Each structure stands twice: as C-alpha cells, then as structure tokens.
Amino acid sequence: MNRIFMLTAAFAALTLPAAAQEAGEVVMIDRGGWFEDPSRLTQSGGQQVYEAICAACHMPDGEGAVGAGDYPALADNENLMTADYPIYLILQGQKAMPPLGGVLDDTQVADVVNYIRTSFGNDYAEDPATPDSVAAAR
C-alpha cells in the first residue's frame, strides 16, 4: 500500500462527517498503475513493486506467513546482507518462491531488492543492486 496515500486517506477520514465514519468506510488501495499489462507488472519504485507482488506472500510489513509451509519473513533477515541472494531468488525462484524474472524487469528487481534490504528492520544500504547487476544474474 502506498504509505503516503494511506496517511492522506487516514487524515481525510478524520475530517469526514461522523456518519461516514460510522458507516465503516474502508480505505482502498490506490490501484493506479496496477494491472496495466497482462504479461508483466508496470509499477515502478521498490516499495510500489513490493506492494504489488511480494506483499502477497511476505506480507505488507515483511513478517512472512506460516501455513502448512512457510513464507519466510523478510523483516530482520540476515540473508539480505548481500544483494546477490535476493536477486537470485527473485529471478530463479526456489521451493515455494516462484521465479519472477518474467514479470519484472531489471530495474524493478533492483529497486525491490534495495527496498527490502533497507526496510522492515533491515539496514543493508551498501552495495545496492543495480539494473546491470540484475541483468548479469539473469
């Protein structure tokens, strides 16, 4: 979810007439830029790409999920120390993680790798992924 939008929407909700709030108005995700191409994702920016695809399984705050099998948490995840590992997993997939190189381009992969490496309690800003490093890993 676009956090700026969320904040804006939350602020707007505060100023709405009481009746509207009591009706339980649900704040919807801004789908602008979503679903624009049937064969690939069209969002740009690491957070936007994360929210449009990764968040489904790794969850909006990177906490992962547990069912009969797990989706690993990305929060506080030492496997993100180097960019190469998430780049490889995103492109090639592994176990329940599907390969996503076909629906994301090099820039989107680099952006989302840099996003998860610097979010959810991770602080791995050094040696960021670049479109070139993603291209080289394909």
Place this chain on the structure above:
Amino acid sequence: MTFNSQGVSRRSLLSMIGAVAGAGAMYGAMSTMGLAQTSNFAGRLDLQGDAQGTRVLVLGAGLAGMTAAYELRAAGYQVTVLEYREKAGGRCWTLRGGDSYTELGGDTQDVTFAEGNYLNPGPWRIPSDHYAVLDYCKRFGVKLEPFIQVNYNAYLHNSDAFDGQPQRFKEISTDFRGHVAELLAKVVDQQALDADVTEGDAQLLMDALKRYGALNDDMAYVTGEESSAYRGWAVPEGGGTTGKPEPSEVHPLSVILQSNLWRNLTAGDNLHMQSTIFQPVGGMDQIAQAFEREVGDLITFDAKVTRIRHEGDSVTATWVPSGGGDEQTETADYCICTIPFSILGQIDHDFSGRMSGIIDSMYYASSFKCGLEFKRRFWEQDEHIYGGISYTNLPISLISYPSTDYFSDGPGVLLAAYSWGAGSYQFNALPPADRIEAVLDYGSQIHPQYRDEFLSGVSVGWHKVPWVLGCYGIWADREADYMDATVMDGRTLMAGEHISYLPAWMEGAILSALDAVERLHATVTEA
C-alpha cells in the same frame, strides 16, 4: 459381418482394417472398440496377490491421497492418512454460504451466498475424456450435470476494440470464419493451390468453404441471409406482420483482426473443453465429500507433517496438530506422499539428493478466482446469456455464468475473475475487499448492471492458500526430471497432480495415485 464371427481377434481385425482403409479408419474402429482413449485410465484396479497386512502411510487427503487410500484398503493394506486441513479434498474445494475462509496473513472472508450458490476456487470443470474422475463419480454416486463452456451468446470483450463494447461470440466467430473462408476460396479459385489440392478436391473444398464460412453463391462473405443465419439478425425472425427479419451488418476482416477478439474463439476447442463437459451438482467438493465418505475413517485431520524419515524397512512421519500441540509419529512400511512440493520442500525429510533437487525446483503457478453474488440473474434476464463464458483482455480474464438453475428469480453467482500470471500476482497482493472492488470495476465494463445488483463476493488467491502455497506445480525441467520423481525414494512414492501430464486437473491427481498404488502393490507382492 459381425465381430469375431470367424474367431478373428480384435488385433488382427484392426490390422485388416488398417491395411484396407488406412489409419483413420483404424482409429475410428479402435475408438468404437474402446481401445484408443485420450486418458490413460485403464479401468478400475483389480489388485491380485496378498498385501500381507502391509502398512501404508498416505500423506495428504486430496483426491490423489484419497484415491490411494481407497484402492489400497480395498486390496488389503492397512492405511493411515494424515491431512493438514480440517476436511478432505484439497484443491477439490467449494465455498458456499456459511463457509469462512482464512488466508495467509489472517484475512478472513465469511461467505454469505444464498442456498445453492457457490464458488469452486479450484477445479470447476470435468472434461468428458477424464475417465478416472468420471468413473469415481459414477462409483460413489456423485451426480453430474453439463457444464456450459461455449455460449455463442456470451461475449468477447477487448477494452481497445469496438469502443470497449462487448461483442457477441456468434458475431465474431461467424465473421472470422466467413472472411477466412472467402479468402481461401479466392486462392482456390485462382488455382494457386494446385500443388496441394487436386482438381477434384478443389471443387469439394469450395463446397466446404461455402458451408463453413456461410458464403453466398458468389463465394463472398457479406451482409445477408447466409451470414445472419449464423451471426444473428438486425431485426430477428418473427411471426405475423412484423415477422420478416433484416440481416445484420458483418464486420470487415480488418476490424475483426485488429480487435484481437479472435484470440478466444478456440477456447472451447481445446481437448479438455470440448462439449460435453461436466460439473458436480452443488459444487466440486461433492467429489471430495464422496471420497471422504469412503475413506474418512482412515484420515487424521489437522495434522501438520513436520518430518519424514526412512529407517530400514519403514518410513515415519512426525506431525503436530495444526492448531498446536504435542508431536506425534506414524510409522508404516511404505508411504504415498501427495503433499505439494511447495510444502514438501519445507518439511524436514531424508529423500535422496536427486528427489530433493526436483522437489525444490518445482514452483507453483499463481492463480486467482473471485465469485460475486448478484440480486438477480441480469445476464439471463437482460442479455439472454445462459451459462458459458465471456472472455476479456481485462485482468479478470473471463466471466463464467452459472450452468444451473436457469430462470430462477433468486440471487446468482458469477465466476467474476479467473486470472493467471502478472494479473493474478497483483490480485493476490490486494486485500480481499480491494480485490472485490477491482473485480467490480472491471466487470462493470462488460455488464453495467454490476454495481446496482451486487450483493457480496469471495475470492481466493492461490499463493495465499495456507495448505498449498500456489495453484499447481510447474516443472523446472519436466523432460529431465519427471520419471525420476516417480521413482520409489526410500519407501516413498510421490503422487498428485504434479506427478502427471495433466497438471492442475483432478484426473492427473487420480491417475498418478492409481499408478503409484499399482507400482507399490507390485513391489509388495513381488518381493
């Protein structure tokens, strides 16, 4: 002549037919005699030989697991089944009013559909060549009804064509065929196909094209009685003083081509979609429930397998109650493992390096379905669409109309989205309420009644389904890996839709289980 009147064997009769009349006639005869079939279902198992009380542990109570359990018990085995969920059936699953579904992440959807309405999140059609599924339905008394795949009055829609207005399938289909037939007729007429078509055949081909393409006597596809008899009339045929019809305008070939609507014309021609196909009355899980009635007493539910170990001549699965609790173990002489590889790869197991590599390299497709309930059947009442499927380039991909309860006044449920790939990934990433909104937005472009008539909806993004983590297994290298995945590894055989050339189909799951059971039985009785 009657078969075997002179003691001719079926095989020798077939060679005679083949020699005299060619392969086509032989195939026809084979089909008549029931030998040439499109599924490799070889009929019901008849396992001879003593099972000697051999214990078999079946992991997973989907259709593959329950097929294995049913057949093994019938052959004298001691069978135990462990299932993660609280009920049987796996992806053979139906959501109906009163059901509650919690996906990964914790979002819960309470289904409020009216009595009789449902969504099949997984399999929803049974092809007529899926003999194993059909046979079990017959054996277990699951009532089937026709599933309408092709409806000439449903729509083809492309947001970039015809100003975004949906077009009736019959119009696009007839126009495409007509123009193609006319073009080919011109080529034949110019004798440009002499190398491929003999003079005698050329005349037959012209006759065929005229009929196939609804061409006029000049071999042209034009607005007129011939084309309107297939694509529909501007003023329909009627009775009395206003009975005379008026032909509808055909679309030019270029318009049809550039509309891209031809892309979905052949959906119903696929082998597994060809009429007649079926659905169980009341939802796909009627099949799951029928199997559960047979083998439910063998199943331990809410059992999450955490470890699989082979020691000597036995195999042991460790499991914990899905809701938490103490570890327990189940030991057997053999195991048939139907746990999806997306889950199995995360279980602590001791399969061979080769098998582990195959398990870890199989990923699961993204898929998304959404069912919407509406106050009335506006597609029938306003648009005369009775069952069948409309296709669109929008992210919802299609709208499928119910194949049952036509003309009822009560609320009806549409399969309002069925997406794969990039679109499905994004639907999976949206919270349930946002998905419904998106599906309403898109569907309204085809049926403007959506917003006014909407009651409720439920959706399933398969990557968020806790017990499978995806829709169906996709091989990294099927050519190289498939046969190795079927090999008994330690004391375990794999089964499920992923161990078949009918991935995602219930038939594939059942056939893989039957094959595993036969091979397990051969191992036991030939030992």
